[in-house]
Amino acid sequence: MKLLILIMTSHPEFGERTPGSVVARVFEDSIRGRTILITGVSPKSIGAATALNLASQHPALLILASRTRHRVQEIADKIQQDHPGTRVEIVQLNLSSQKSVRQAAADVAALTDKLDILINNAGLFVTSRQATAEGIEMQFGTNHIGPFLFTNLLLPLLRKAAYNTSPGATRIVTLSSAGHRLSPIRFSDYNFTGKPVPPEEEHVKPLQGAFGRCTSDGYNGIVAYAQSKTANILFTRYLQQHLPKYGIAAYALHPGTIQTDLSRDQDPELETAFYKVAPYWKTPDEGSSTTLVAALDPALNEIKGLYLYDCQFREPFSHASDPVAAERLWKLSEELVGETFALDF
Template sequence: MTSHAEFGERTPGSEVAKVFGDHIRGKTILVTGVSPKGIGASTALALASQQPAMLILASRTPSKVDEVGRQILAEHPTTRLEIVPLDLGSQQSVRAAATSIAQLTPHLDLLINNAGVVVTSRHATPEGIEQQFGTNHIGPFLLTNLLLPLLRAAARAPSAVPGATRVVSLSSAGHRLSPIRFSDYNFAPREVPPEEDHFRPLAGAFAKCTPDGYNGIVTYAQSKTANILFTLSLQRGLAGEGITAYSLHPGSIETELSRNQDEELNAQFSKVALYWKTVDEGCSTTLVAATDPALNDINGLYLVDCQFKDPAPHASDPVSAERLWKLSEELVGQKFDFTATA
């Protein structure tokens, strides 16, 4: 359980940050995917309000993250703010960013994997991986593993509270639409076993495919399932090291994430979302996952509206989590063995 059962769908993130301010002050925190009017920006602003030791913003577009940085310093001028270029769709960029972050700090208390993309037509990363799977999962998988030495350093500090060092990864309720298509993770598409196939029937704009058979909703859902399975692997692999991990659905929020969606798709999303959050409300679940001391002891995997909720069974299956870990290692060309680096 969380410590505040009253927190919910309409709780502002700024309020959560104030309540848990003692668990933000003095921390070194990294937030990925920060741009104006997005929940990455609202997350960063809420954190900055509580005097972290260092706030690192890692994002792809310099002009956008710089704008957020200026806003943070205007409202909280004493914040030690660092900006690192990061394109999660490029493994080369991820590795360069991890090196830059390690040069800024010897430890990292909180890693918030906020960044993500939504596309409706086929694109690939430089490594040839379907863009949503490559950017939303493979990029954070590589970044998190490369930063584990910094997280371990924070967790081993004499003053560290076990479980307060955390990795928080943003998923989506959309994960329920698709498990990992291990036989076709690039969505060729080709026939896959029933247990790997997406939820049927998809209707309306959700079912639309491009002429080459690409369905952006299914591939997005797969990447969001991957976020939860990755979190499960981190929980299992880091148990006993003082590091916890959580995934979450931030809610339905009008941000630039939907900029590539056409009017028909936006209209269908508007029908399935009962309430559209502000960006301040949209970052509240992230902040609960990152700072609530009740979560120091792992008692859940996935949060919605500031409280724990069970994800789809295919997103909490330890066998699938292990298969995904091995596939991810193959795709980044590097093995990350918890026991070898503990």
């Protein structure tokens, strides 16, 4: 019974097939008049469905921060067409470049002096070894280090919003993945250079079929993606330890399995393997619902939860909720962006 109380959000009937459009309508009061930023918005994406559902309930300002201008513009145009009068602004953001992240944060600050909800949605999956502008492994650098820096640079705006709202209504929501279960943070070799790692940093073994394939230089994109998605939850864990005293809440989530451009780098063999393991493929609208519960449900303020799955709380794997690992990751992330962020202001 205790477990049930811990995992339920205010709508226990919400689940795998709940459309995000329904969630947005139910929590319209958490959207109306508020300033919301979402990263990673392009056609067919979870970010597009999330942005369109948010736009349907009269936010004061919707900021779409994304990498490819013409793709995010397409969604901004659709919002204007479907919900005329919505104030939408586009900010160019490349999470694979810390220079771009810093510029984007400055651009956001020029648009607004407060931010009610930040949704770290953007992410990528690659199967070959690539690196960010700073030489960090691409998935760790883009899916975690970029959002780490962006969030910290936007914290003053979030704190400003939190002064005038009920505790926990100001939120930082970060999209992780159920795939986080496959790998902890490889602190001894987060860049996958081939250095030996201790057993507690090893990924789950063996990885079956196409999931276990490595490139000729020993890189496994699935493991690197899993590490970056574990980082998303540990990052949230750290924020939860430090931000509630300022009225800011943080949640991580798995959106479900959705056919989006996340698979653009997959070959047919890997695609087939994913189809075999995913029992249900959500529509993009259904794929936006867990994000919207995490961002909007006022009842979450009363519940101790870190990670949502199909619109309800679920325990992440222990390597993704360990407070010691969360602290260690925070320090590593500070080193990699060359700046410290004391959250005890």
